[in-house]
Amino acid sequence: MADEMKKLRVGCYGAKGSYTYEAMERQFGEREREEHYYPLFEDVLKAVSEGAIDYGVVPIENSSTGGITEVYDLIMKYDCAVVGEQLIKIEHNLLGVPGATIEDIDTVYSHPQGFAQCRPFFNEHRDWTLKPYFSTSRSAEKVAEDGKKNQAAVAGRAAAKLYGLSILKENIFFNDSNCTRFFVIGPHMEITEKSDKITLVIAVRHEPGALYHVLGYFFYGGMNMTHLESRPMAGRPFEYFFHIDVTGRLMDPSNQHTLKGLESMCTYFKILGNYPSCISEEERKEQR
Incomplete structure (x- = not known):
């Protein structure tokens, strides 16, 4: 993260009292910070990209309704990096x-x-x-x-x-295990010894079996894929970017080898971040 002596400028989607605010609180704890709130996902990503804030927090995936696809597109549009994640139990x-x-x-x-x-x-x-x-x-x-x-x-x-x-x-949600995953967004990647999860974007040749063969690299490299989201390519009907989360460390030579092989098979390849994975509240309780 940024210089520990510097007062952080952090922003989140929504307002105080929101679930995104809870994720921001959990990520930055008691650290002194200047907080900003934005009504749109794009406002957060744009603020990070333009240097108006040091970090932004946005929801990326819900266990009941799936991926929040707009955020995937915005991360690419504004060329931001994923530097952390948080999981928050949602109780509507x-x-x-x-x-x-x-x-x-x-x-x-x-x-x-x-x-x-x-x-x-x-x-x-x-x-x-x-x-x-x-x-x-x-x-x-x-x-x-x-x-x-x-x-x-x-x-x-x-x-x-x-x-x-x-x-x-109270509790009008339909899924008792309803939780939302949030990305912590920064202007560039921040890799530490605790970074054990990788988010990347790829595109493959538009031909039968292309994605199957590409994803095989994760299996043979021992990297567990935890999420896969497809997003359409602008101006190229029925062709897609694939946003992928896998367990792994860019500091690990074997993971580097796997990703290098994967890149050679792709028409587009970009690592968005390597950051510490966050455990769920249920897992946290089990560890107490």
Whole structure:
């Protein structure tokens, strides 16, 4: 990370009380920092790229709804690096102004991911109007500012406490193991002895079996692939970039050899980062 004596400038998607804010808190701990909040994913990546902040935190993958594809595209667009990751348990609640009841509600605000992660609950309230908003924390902030009993937001307990809202219905998510993975973004790679996870982007020849043969390098090199996401290439229909996460260390000669062989088989190859992997909250509890 940056100079330990320097006051960090860090930014995250959303606002205080958001899950992204929790990820930022966990990543940077008690370190003195100047915090910035952004309404769009692109704002965070652009701020890192332009040097307005030292690090940015954005969600990249949810265990219930999958990869957040826009972020993959933005990391490439702004030529940023992945320098860390955090896993945060997501526990969505329905929040309203004090004195409101669930019977009062007819309009709900949330980031689209929040609605998706609580789909069965909202299927039981089809008469409600669901309004996509910037983030779950910003949704809570709006409901608090509007002060209307008919409005509610999907957000966590931290947002309820921060904005003075009541929990009208707790735990409205459908997956008890619902968690989101966040990337910590920097302007360039930062590799240490603790770096044991690699994120890279590749493209392969548009021919049968090309991806199969390329991915075989990970198997034979003993590098476990933990995530694979495809993104379409602009201007090249049905051709894709593949964003891949694997266990590995760029300091390890055998991993370097595997990746060099992989690169020789690709039409595009770029390592986005080699950083310390983050364990889940369940794994953390088991270690206590």
